[in-house]
Amino acid sequence: MNLANLSTADIIEGIFSNNVAFVSKAITLIESTKPAHRIIANEIIAGCISKKSDTIRIGVTGVPGAGKSTFIEQFGSMLTELGKKVAVLTVDPSSSRTKGSILGDKTRMQELVKDSNAYIRPSASGTSLGGVTRKTRESIVVLEAAGFDTIIIETIGVGQSETAVHSMVDFFLLLKIAGAGDELQGIKRGIIEMADSIVINKADGNNIQNAAQAKMEFTRALHMFPPKENGWSPEVLTCSALENKGLEAIWKLISNYCETMKETGYFTKNRQNQNEKWLLQYLEQELLSKFYLNPKTKKLLPLLKKEVIKGETSPFSAAEKLLALLTID
C-alpha cells in the first residue's frame, strides 16, 4: 500500500478502522518537524480527538536493569490474551543522543511485537524532552482513536521524563528489583511520591526472599508519605516477569484503581487537569520561543545583556526596556 498520496481524511478513516499502517503513518507525521507535516498532523489529531473511548494509560518507570522490557512484554501479552488492545510507547529524550540505551525497542519485545493486538512504537529521536513528550501525547490520541484501549508508556528512570510521563497517564507504576539491602538508595524521592504502585520485579529463584524483604521496606517507606489527593494508598507488589508470575495481581490492582477513581470522578478530573496543564505549559513555552526569535529581541537582548553583565544597567530596567519595545497583540 502506498501511503504517500493519501488525504488527511483517508488517514483518519484508516486509523478509525484500526489499520496499523495508517496509525504508523500518522505518528510519523506527528514526529516530523516539517511545517507541512505539522499541519496535516494537527488535522489528524483534530479528527481523532473527539472519538471517545474507554482507555487506560499506564506509565512504567524503573532504572535500567529493573526489567522493564521483559515486564512490558509479559504484561502486554497477558492483556492481549484478556482481549485488550495494547500499545506501547517510550519517552526517552536521551535515546537519540546515547543510542545505546534502548536501541532496538522492537527487538526487545519479541513476542509482543508479533501480537496482532499489540502495537509497539520505538521512541522518537527527540531533541528536547518537550518535543518528545508532545509527540507521545499526540500519539496517544491517534492510538486511542484506532481502538487501542491500554496504552503503556515506558520511561527510562532518569531526570525529568518521569514527571512528563506521570502527567500524561492514569496510573504510574514504578518497577524495582530487590538488591542486597539498601532498597531505598538511589531512588529519587519524587518518583516514589508519584507512584500509584511499586512492583518488585525478579521475585524468582534465589531472589524471592530479597523481594519479600524489599516489599516490606517499600511498604514502610510509602507510609511515610502523606495520603494522595485522590485517596489512593499506593500498594507494593512483587512479580517475576521472567516466570510470568504475579502479573494478574498487578492488573487487578490497576483495574481496581480505575474503577475506584471513576466512581469518585477523579479519573476524569485528572485527565482534564492534565489537558489544561499541557495547554498552559505548551503555550508558555511557545510564547517564550516566539519572543526570543523576534528580530527586535534578537537585536536588543545581546546589547542589554552586555550592559547588565558589566553592571551598567540593572537587570530589571533592562528587561523593562525590552518589554517596552515589544507589544503583544
Place this chain on the structure above:
Amino acid sequence: MNLANLSTADIIEGIFSNNVAFVSKAITLIESTKPAHRIIANEIIAGCISKKSDTIRIGVTGVPGAGKSTFIEQFGSMLTELGKKVAVLTVDPSSSRTKGSILGDKTRMQELVKDSNAYIRPSASGTSLGGVTRKTRESIVVLEAAGFDTIIIETIGVGQSETAVHSMVDFFLLLKIAGAGDELQGIKRGIIEMADSIVINKADGNNIQNAAQAKMEFTRALHMFPPKENGWSPEVLTCSALENKGLEAIWKLISNYCETMKETGYFTKNRQNQNEKWLLQYLEQELLSKFYLNPKTKKLLPLLKKEVIKGETSPFSAAEKLLALLTID
C-alpha cells in the same frame, strides 16, 4: 528635612553622600507599587548602578531559633568596629502574611540599629517572592552606591527564598545550632549544597560539646557533596553569638573566600552570571504576565481551556490557535 519635593537628582546626590534619610527614601520608592514611584525608582537605580565600589554581599540563612538576629547583631557590630559600613536586609515573603515571624526587625538588633555605620531595613511586605527579591536586589544597588561595603541579607529558612538570596550574594552562610544528635535532620539538601560555610551557633555553656560534635557531623556530610564549580571547599565553624566568640574566624573565612575568588576571577564572573540570570528571569515573568493580561488572551483562553478540558481540542492545537492570533512585535 522634607523629602517629599525632592528631584530624582537630589535623591541620588543624597545617596552618594551617604545620607541614610535619602537611602531610606529611595528604598521606599523601590518598594512602592505605584507606577509613578516605579519610574523614579528606576531612575534612581540607573543613577546608582554605575557607581563602582568594592563590596561583599553575604547571605545568612537558618531555621527560626538558630539565632540569626543575635548573630547578625554581633557580627555586624564587629564589622563596624573594623571600619566596615554594614547594611542588613531581609528576604521573607511570608512576613507580610504571618506578621509574627520577624516582627520588629529593628528591635531585634538593638545595638546595631544605634550604630551610625550600620543600616537595618526591615523586610518589605511583599506579595510574592519575585516582588520581594526584586526589591532586595534593587535596594542593594542603592546601599552600595551610598557607601555600604558589607551587605548582609538574611532569609528565614523556608522554601524558595534561600535560592533567591543565594542568587544575589557572593557568600552564602548557613547558621545551625547543635541539638541532641540528628544534626542533619530537617535540613533541606539543597541548602547544604548552596552553603559556602556552615556555622554552628550557640557553642557556649553546656552546649560546647554538642557544637563540636555537630561540627564533625556537618564536615563529614559536606564531604559527600561533589566539589563546587569555583573550587571552594565549604568549611564548618562554631561560634557563640551570645558570648561574642568565634566571629573573627568567620570573617577571616569570608575574607579569605573573597580574596581567592577575586584572584581566580570567579567573584566577578559570578556577579555577572547572577545579573544575566535575573534579567532573563524577570523578562520571562513579565512577558508571560503581559500575555495573560492581553484582551485577546483573556477572551480566547477560557474558551480554549473548556474545549481542551472536555477533550474536544488537543492542548497543542489550542495553544497554536491562540498563538496564531497574537503577534509579538
